[in-house]
Amino acid sequence: MPVRFVAEVSSNHHQNLDRCLAFIDRAAAIGCAAVKFQLFKVRELFAPEVLEQSEVHRAREQWELPISYIPKLVARCRQRDIQFSCTPFYLQAVQELEPFVDFYKIASYELLWDDLLIACAQTQKPVVLSTGMSTMDEVIHATRVMREAGCQDLTLLHCVSGYPAVPSECNLSSLETLREHCECAVGWSDHTVNPGVVYRAVHRWGAAMVEFHLDLDRQGEEYQAGHCWLPEEMAPVIQQVNCGLGADGHGVKAPTASEVDERKWRADPLDGLRPLQQVRETWIQPASVR
Numbered sequence: 001m002p003v004r005f006v007a008e009v010s011s012n013h014h015q016n017l018d019r020c021l022a023f024i025d026r027a028a029a030i031g032c033a034a035v036k037f038q039l040f041k042v043r044e045l046f047a048p049e050v051l052e053q054s055e056v057h058r059a060r061e062q063w064e065l066p067i068s069y070i071p072k073l074v075a076r077c078r079q080r081d082i083q084f085s086c087t088p089f090y091l092q093a094v095q096e097l098e099p100f101v102d103f104y105k106i107a108s109y110e111l112l113w114d115d116l117l118i119a120c121a122q123t124q125k126p127v128v129l130s131t132g133m134s135t136m137d138e139v140i141h142a143t144r145v146m147r148e149a150g151c152q153d154l155t156l157l158h159c160v161s162g163y164p165a166v167p168s169e170c171n172l173s174s175l176e177t178l179r180e181h182c183e184c185a186v187g188w189s190d191h192t193v194n195p196g197v198v199y200r201a202v203h204r205w206g207a208a209m210v211e212f213h214l215d216l217d218r219q220g221e222e223y224q225a226g227h228c229w230l231p232e233e234m235a236p237v238i239q240q241v242n243c244g245l246g247a248d249g250h251g252v253k254a255p256t257a258s259e260v261d262e263r264k265w266r267a268d269p270l271d272g273l274r275p276l277q278q279v280r281e282t283w284i285q286p287a288s289v290r
Contacts, residue, residue, distance in 0.1 A: 002242045003202050004033040004187075005234070006085065006105075006128075006211040011038070011063035012220025012228065020069055021076050022216060028080035030235040031242070035082055036105055036211070037065050037073065039097060040089035063221055067096060074100045085128070094119040101125060103153075105211075108132030108161050108189075114145050121149035128209065129154065130189045132161030136181060143182045155209055156182055158201075159189035164226040167197050175205040187211065191227040195237050202241050210241075 007027035013020045020037070027035040042061045043051070051058050070086070077084040083102040088094045089110065097104070103126035110116050111134055120127050127146060131139050139156065146154060158174045170192065178186045187209030188201035201207040215228040222228055255263055265275040275283065 001208070002033075002245065003207065003238075004209045005031065005238050005241075006034045006036050006209060007032045007214040007234075008036045008211055009038075010213055010220075010222055010228075011060070012213075012215045012222055013037070013065065014219075014221070015062065015064070015066060017066075017069055017072060019216070020065075020073055023214065024073065024076045024080055024082065026216060026231045027214060028082040030231050031238040033083060034085050034102065035077065036085040036087065037070075038087045038089065038107075039065055039067065039070075039093045040087075044090040070097070070100050088116065088120065091115060091119055094123065098123050098125070103128055106130065108134065108159050111138060111142050114142075117142055117145045118149040121146040121151035124150055124152070126153035126155070127151050128157060128187075128211075130157045130159040130211075131178065132159035132189070136177065139178065140181060143184070154182075155185040155187055157187045157189040157209065157211055158207075160191060163191055163222075164193060165191040167192055167194055170197055170201075172197070172201050172205050175201065175207055179206070185209070190229075193227060193229050193233070195233075198237055199241065199244075203244060 007023065009020070009023045013023065024035050041064060042058065046057050074084045084100060085103050085105050086097050086101050087105045087107050088097055089107070094104070094116070104120040104123070105128045106116065106120060108130040111129065111131065129142060129146070143154065143156070156178045158172070158178060160169055160171070162169065172188070175186045175188065185208045186206070188198065188207040189211040190198060191213070198210055198212075201210065212234060213222060213228040214234070215223045215230060218230070220228060264279045267274050268276045270277065
C-alpha cells in the first residue's frame with residue numbers, strides 16, 4: 001500500500017482563497033493523498049490571560065481560516081482527487097467540519113482535551129491524532145477515550161513538537177511502541193524537513209502516513225521557523241518512498257521476467273565459461289551487433 005502523504009497548510013494561506021486553492025493544486029500535483037487545513041478562533045484557542053498580555057498571540061487572528069472558504073476548498077479537492085482534512089480547535093468546529101472532512105486531524109496540543117476527542121470520535125469519521133510531547137500513558141488514555149466514543153478508524157502520528165525538530169530527537173522507534181500498545185495504524189508527523197528521517201520512518205518503522213507542513217513560495221507565516229517543506233523538496237521524497245515500497249515484491253526467490261534470457265549467459269558449471277554449453281551450440285550473433 002502506498003504511504004499516504006498529507007500536506008499541512010497550517011497558517012501559510014494568508015486568508016487568501018486563491019492561495020488556499022493553490023495549496024490544494026500543488027499538494028495533488030506532487031502526489032499527496034490529502035491536504036489539511038486548520039479551523040481555529042484565536043479567542044477560543046488561547047486563555048484570556050494570555051491574550052491580554054500578548055500582542056503576538058492576538059495578531060494570530062490574521063491566521064484564521066475563514067469558514068466560508070471550506071465548501072470551496074472541498075470542491076477543489078474533489079476536482080483534484082485529493083482528500084480534505086481539517087483540524088478543529090474548538091468544539092463547535094467539529095460540527096462545522098463534519099459535512100466536509102474525509103477525516104479529522106487532532107493536534108498534539110489538544111491531546112489532553114477529552115471533550116474534543118469524544119466529539120470527533122462520535123462523528124464516526126476517521127481520526128488522525130498527533131502525539132507530540134505525550135507520554136505513553138497519555139496516548140493510551142486518548143486512544144481509549146476515542147474508541148469508547150465510537151472511533152473505529154484511528155491513526156496515531158508520532159511527532160516531535162519542535163519547530164524545527166532535530167533528527168537526533170526524532171525517536172522513530174516510538175512508531176513501533178505506538179503500534180504495539182494501541183493496536184492501530186501509525187505514522188510520522190514531520191517537522192525536520194529532512195528526507196532521511198522520512199525514509200527511515202517509512203522503510204524501517206512502517207509509517208503508513210506522513211504529514212508535513214507545506215509552503216508554496218517561502219512567504220507563508222510559518223516558513224521562517226524552519227519546519228515547512230517546499231513542493232519541489234517534497235515531490236521527489238513522495239515519489240522515491242512509494243517507488244521503494246513497490247520494490248518489496250512477493251518474497252519468493254525466483255528469476256524475474258527480465259532475467260529469463262540472462263540465465264542462459266551464466267557460466268557453465270563444467271568449464272566456467274559463458275554462456276551455458278547448450279546455448280553455445282546454437283548461438284548466432286544477432287544481426288544488429290554484427
